[in-house]
Amino acid sequence: MSAPGLLIAAPRSSSGKTTVTLALMRALSQRGLRVRAAKCGPDYIDPAFHQAATGRPSFNLDSFAMAPPLLDALARDTVTDADIVIAEGSMGLFDGVRAAENRTGANADIAARYGWPVVLVVDVSGAAQSAAAVALGCRLYDPRVTIAGVILNKVASARHRRLVEAGMERAGLPVLGALMRDAQLVLPERHLGLVQAGETADLQARLDRLAELAVAGIDLDAVVAAAGGGVPETGGALPPPPGQRIAVARDAAFSFLYPHLEAGWRMAGAELVPFSPLADAPPPDACDVCWLPGGYPELHAGRLAGASRFLDGLRAFARSRPVHGECGGYMVLGRTLEDAEGVTHAMAGLLPVETSYRRRKLHLGYRVAHLCGDSLLGQRGARLIGHEFHYASELSPAAPEPDALARVTDAGGSELGFAGHRIGPVSGSFFHFVAGDSD
Template sequence: MIAPGLLVAAIRSGAGKTTVALGLMRALARRGLRVSGVKCGPDYIDPAFHAAATGRASFNLDSWTMEAELLGQLALRAGEDADVIVAEGSMGLFDGAPGAPAQTGASADIAAHLGWPALLVMDVSGQAQSAAAIARGVAAHDARVKLAGVLLNRVGSERHRKLAQEAIEAIGVRVFGALPRDSGIALPERHLGLVQAGETRGLGALLDALAERIETHVDLDALLAAAAGGPAGVARGSLDAPRPPGGRIAVARDEAFSFFYPHLACCWREAGAEIAFFSPLVDEAPPDDCDSCWLPGGYPELHAGRLAAATNFLGGLRRFAATRPVHGECGGYMTLGRTLTDAAGELHTMAGLLDLATSFAQRKLHLGYRRARLAADCALGTAGAELAGHEFHYATIVSEKGLPFAMVTDAYSQEERPAGLRAGPVTGSFFHAMTKKKGRR
């Protein structure tokens, strides 16, 4: 039996989805329930918080990069041996990118495909009865999506709650609870979003505080009863994601290299590959008994001095790359270059395996979905193979010379442009691979 699910959504970013989702996950886990978290969209950071709240890995589900079959397979795995799935939406419920129907990357696509009712987190600061108009609009906007009800957030007083709740319930929408304003509970942030779960001090106590807030102000029994859906009729099958780049893969993992998708690790392991994690920040080299090395994205710009001083890591990486494939994504790509300039303008020497210089001193946001066609055989596939993923970074390229890793397009144009670099068995780019590419839109 597959666990029922509930999607925590809002009409915009900043309404409180993450704290509500984490509090709900933790509160249900504290009841002794087996809770699985999932994240809509390509976000790396939130799933690590989900795992801390539930004790289980959290997958990303994204309708722009993932075919319906893969979405079902991942939801199937999330629901195995679980009592309930709590999904956290991204941005606004209906926000996405240009794409075919149900393939826009919007959280609504995931709710519709899997039959998960939406819990609408409403920031009602600065409004009262007008919240009912918003709830009515959300309920009617997309017939594919069932609105389970509303959770009021940032309520200023009992009178404020009463005005908003009565107006919403008068249109037939259920209100599951109301969270007070100025709780004093906040998750620390930095330039790519939240500070990573592993770096958040007192995370366990913070999650428990969020759970206690949910337990005090929300009807948990009613929310559990509202959970529904799941990948009906889906039999367990293989995960159609980028192939494992070898039988044993060295993957960098620490505070500088943490953006590694759980579904990718799951796919590789189910295909028979082993993953050997190592930490560049503690000056570990890639294990020599591995077939390939993967440097994920993360925050090398915050640790550039330590990485430049990690002579065992850099030397071992260079020796490894002399005979075996090495691939770097985003922060991993920056580390494979010659130099990295940090926010203070200080230049740091990196691995020098690609003719690349990057800088974090002058920030510019690069964000969006990408389709990539591999320019040559490499760790991610054969020449011409197509992948879907995204790009999200603030670093800028000072110099980039050599053969391209891939030709990429975005969600708004079919015009291809070169991206990344390749030199022998070493490849890298700012592109984060999520899946094998979907068909043309």
């Protein structure tokens, strides 16, 4: 029998979804429930916090980037061996791209597909009864979605709470709990979102504190009772591995590898062998491919430039075996990386790429890529879906078609030109791969 689920969403970004989600996950886990987590949309950082809170892996569920069979496979794995599923939304509940119904990338698509009721986190700072009008609009906007109730966040006082609750009562929306305004609840952030779970000081203590606040301020019995829905019994296959023994860079500079890719690679029999460039470790020689994920190389550019064993080992590896870099990994495969202070650091020099974090510009959005040639991502002509999210600028010219990784469009089909490079067995781009068109 499929475990029931809930989607924690909000009318807009920065409402406190992650805080409330982690508080609920930790509190319910401490009750002895087997809690499984999921994250709607493209996000590397939140799933790691989910795993820290629950002790179990968290997959991304993305209705734009993932075809329905892959979505169902990941959702089926999520509900297996669970008592309840807590999925965290991204941005606002209905925010997505213009696409076919149920394929917009919005949180609402996931809630509707699996019948998971929505718990709406409402930031009530600067509002009282008017907050109920916003919540009511969310309840009425999409008939596919059921709003089970609201959790009030950033409540200023007991009087403020009474006023907000009066508005919610008038709108017919149950209040499942409230968290007071508290700066200590805010998790540390940097330019791509939260500081990573592995770098957050006293993370377990922070999660336990959130659980205490959930016990004190949220009706956990009502939250559990509100869960519902179900997941189909069948699903598709996960994306295949790029090799049999995959050297994967993994440390504070390289950490953005989607959990569903790792799971799919292992299910297909591949072995993932981690190594740390920041510890000056080269790719293990016994591996047949090397994967440099995204992350924060711009924050560690000096250490990476001085990691001679890593750089020399990477160059030697690339002479005979494929190497691929995504986003931050792509920057390290290039010739130079300029840090925030304007200091230019030499990188591996395997691709004719020069990047700068000092010349910051936000690049954000879904990408649809058509591969220009064979690479670790697939064969020439393959259609892949992923996203781009970085502040670095590429100073070097784009590769011409024979040497580009892919021709890309945005989610609406607007042409963005050629992206990335392929030089011999080395490839890379700022494109983060999520799934193939048929996955």
